[in-house]
């Protein structure tokens with residue numbers, strides 16, 4: 595990326611939704627929802643975080659970024675969640691294969707048990723299409739790290755969704771993420787952005803998101819027909835979905851890779 599193409603850091607204002615509750619509507623507007631494939635909005639675990647009343651618990655961990663030249667226009671968002679990890683809670687000793695889903699379930703269970711969180715989990719960064727390719731995601735990643743520190747935590751764990759894996763869904767995930775450029779950085783742009791921001795690549799989360807639906811639902815989500823059982827590719831998926839005509843369902847299991855940012 596040339597320096598000219600970069601979005602100047604000083605043009606971006608980042609605030610939590612606690613600080614700027616007026617930006618909440620825009621931060622979760624249809625423009626952001628359209629930034630991910632439709633089927634990804636049907637992971638039932640997501641409601642434990644994104645449903646209105648659940649989100650009220652996490653306002654200190656949701657970042658909205660506005661462009662100084664278009665004040666109050668939200669151009670990017672970052673969401674994260676505090677969780678108890680390695681604090682003695684049973685089952686919290688390693689980063690789970692159920693990645694993204696498990697982070698949200700852990701946070702929900704912690705809230706119910708009034709357990710004190712010890713680390714922050716990064717859930718997503720979304721940059722609106724007109725602002726992509728200009729380094730905004732890296733500014734958002736830095737802002738997420740700073741917010742983690744400001745909230746009193748020293749560790750940010752991200753189940754990263756490599757942004758170009760969907761171009762080759764059949765490639766085994768471990769093989770894909772092992773690809774490096776001659777300069778030693780990952781070939782995948784989003785994984786590279788994490789490493790450049792100081793992230794350390796850890797273990798694979800093989801079942802980070804699990805999305806199941808009837809074949810009618812999958813057709814509505816993707817605009818595709820599923821006439822045969824077995825593996826099928828759908829646009830935006832990092833791996834094939836598994837279709838069963840006999841059972842009238844299909845299941846998508848998304849792999850992610852855990853990355854640790856020591857704040």
Ligand SMILES: CC(C)(COP(=O)(O)OP(=O)(O)OC[C@H]1O[C@@H](n2cnc3c(N)ncnc32)[C@H](O)[C@@H]1OP(=O)(O)O)[C@@H](O)C(=O)NCCC(=O)NCCS
Pocket residue numbers: 595629630717718719720721722725726727728729730731732733755757783784786787
């Ligand atoms: C993934 C996403 C956040 C990246 O945001 P962005 O602001 O466009 O990314 P950046 O401009 O900061 O670029 C990050 C890296 O990716 C590279 N990159 C960006 N777009 C690219 C493209 N279309 N092709 C190849 N490389 C690309 C950049 O060159 C940069 O790498 P470099 O610094 O080594 O050159 C954005 O595309 C997005 O919001 N996607 C939808 C939501 C999503 O998938 N989020 C990630 C999972 S939570």
